[in-house]
Structure formats: C-alpha cells, structure tokens
Amino acid sequence: MTKLLVIETSPRGKHSVSRNMTRRFVQDWRAAHPDGTVIERDLMDAGLQFVNAAWLQAYFTPAEQQSPAMADELRLSDELVAELLAADHIVIATPVYNYNVPAVLKAWIDHVVRKGLTLGFDGRGLLTGKKASVLIASGGVYTEGSPIQHRDIATQYLRLVLGVIGISDVTFVAGGGAKAVDLGEETMERFVDKLGADLGRAASV
Numbered sequence: 001m002t003k004l005l006v007i008e009t010s011p012r013g014k015h016s017v018s019r020n021m022t023r024r025f026v027q028d029w030r031a032a033h034p035d036g037t038v039i040e041r042d043l044m045d046a047g048l049q050f051v052n053a054a055w056l057q058a059y060f061t062p063a064e065q066q067s068p069a070m071a072d073e074l075r076l077s078d079e080l081v082a083e084l085l086a087a088d089h090i091v092i093a094t095p096v097y098n099y100n101v102p103a104v105l106k107a108w109i110d111h112v113v114r115k116g117l118t119l120g121f122d123g124r125g126l127l128t129g130k131k132a133s134v135l136i137a138s139g140g141v142y143t144e145g146s147p148i149q150h151r152d153i154a155t156q157y158l159r160l161v162l163g164v165i166g167i168s169d170v171t172f173v174a175g176g177g178a179k180a181v182d183l184g185e186e187t188m189e190r191f192v193d194k195l196g197a198d199l200g201r202a203a204s205v
Contacts, residue, residue, distance in 0.1 A: 002035070002088045003036065003038075003089070004033070004036060004038045004087065004089045005039050005041065005087035005090045005091070006026060006041065006091050006093070007093065007105075007108065008044070009101070010094070010102075011044050012095075016095070016137070018094055018136070020188055021135040022091065024192050024196060025091055025093075025133065025199045026038060028203035029091075029203040039083060039086075041083060043105065046080075046108075047076065048111065050103075050107050051107070051111070054069075055074070055077075058070035058073040059114075077111040077114065080112050081111075081118060084127065089131045089132070089133070090132045091132070091133045092134045092135070094136055095137050095138070096137070096154045099151050100153045100157060101157065109161055112165070113164065118166070125165040125166025126166050127166040127167050128167075130166070131169045132162050132167045132169065133170070133171045133172075134155070134162075134170060134173070135173045135202075136172065136174055137178040139177070139182075141177050142176055146176075155172055158172075171202040173195060173198045173199055175192075175195055
C-alpha cells in the first residue's frame with residue numbers, strides 16, 4: 001500500500017495558499033492512488049522545539065547509553081523520522097519567508113536529518129527510492145526567466161536537504177505571486193486552479 005506523508009508548515013489555516021495547494025494535491029493523489037494511505041503532519045501543532053544542548057547531548061550519545069531523559073529528548077524526533085521512513089511519497093507544503101523556508105520547517109529538518117537513520121555514517125542518504133513533491137507559495141515569482149530567480153533560496157535549500165538524505169526524485173510546484181490572493185486581486189480558488197495541472201502531474205507519479 002502506497003503511503004503519502006504530508007508536511008504542512010503554514011500558520012494561516014484556510015487563508016494559506018500553500019495549504020490550499022496541498023488540498024488540491026491530496027485530492028489528485030487519492031484519485032491516482034485509491035488504495036493509498038495519507039499521513040498528515042502539521043508542524044504548527046507538532047510541539048517542535050529548536051535543537052538545543054540537551055537534544056544534542058542525547059543525539060551524540062549511543063542509544064544503549066542514553067538515560068530516560070535523553071530518550072525523551074529524542075522521542076518526537078524519532079517519531080518524525082519513523083514517518084519519513086514509512087512513506088513512499090513525501091509532500092512538503094510551505095510558504096516563503098524572506099526568501100527561505102519558515103523556522104518551523106527548518107526545525108523539522110533538523111529533527112529528521114539523523115546520522116544512522118536517514119543519513120549514513122558515510123554521508124550517503126538512506127531514503128533512496130522515495131519521491132518528494134514540494135509545494136511552495138511565495139509573494140515573489142522566482143521561476144526561470146524572473147529577474148529575481150537568484151533569490152530562490154527555498155527551492156535550492158530543500159532540493160539540497162532532500163538530496164542529502166537520499167531523495168533525488170523531487171518535483172517542485174511554484175506558486176509564485178501568491179500575494180495577489182492576500183491583496184484581493186485574485187481569489188484563492190482561481191489562484192490554485194492555475195496550478196492545477198502542475199499539482200495533478202506531481203500527484204499522479
């Protein structure tokens with residue numbers, strides 16, 4: 001049975017363009033994979049903490065030597081890693097803040113890039129054979145030909161991180177110009193509809 005892991009990052013609920021892109025993607029994915037399973041992980045409700053000294057101490061301590069307190073420090077991280085390992089397809093939906101991903105998504109990345117679990121001790125990614133789709137909503141337009149294409153740090157960063165853990169089959173759907181929805185120049189439905197073909201292709205693989 002094919003499993004889709006959905007990672008949501010926006011704090012804006014129904015007003016979020018990236019979350020509305022996700023809804024369309026999941027709808028198309030379910031149609032293409034009627035027997036599939038969807039696991040949703042909303043990072044705004046996950047209780048994620050930034051990596052701190054206690055977490056790092058636990059991380060660098062071999063499992064058999066960890067105290068109960070250390071195991072507790074890594075419990076959520078272990079859960080997030082297990083979700084990744086179990087998924088066949090990962091979809092990450094995110095807005096862009098100041099040209100890069102939100103802090104909560106960076107925190108998730110720091111919790112799931114784990115030596116011996118998602119990253120080999122030889123530096124090779126361990127999540128080979130998986131697919132990823134990244135749905136990005138941004139106020140600016142950074143696609144090819146844009147005069148500010150060089151500012152597209154979020155896409156470059158996520159492609160790099162996914163590649164590091166072994167996921168090279170990555171599709172990006174760029175929802176550039178999303179500020180038009182916030183400014184009332186375009187409805188949410190129409191904006192997402194324009195991305196429908198790209199979302200459908202990414203969901204059907």
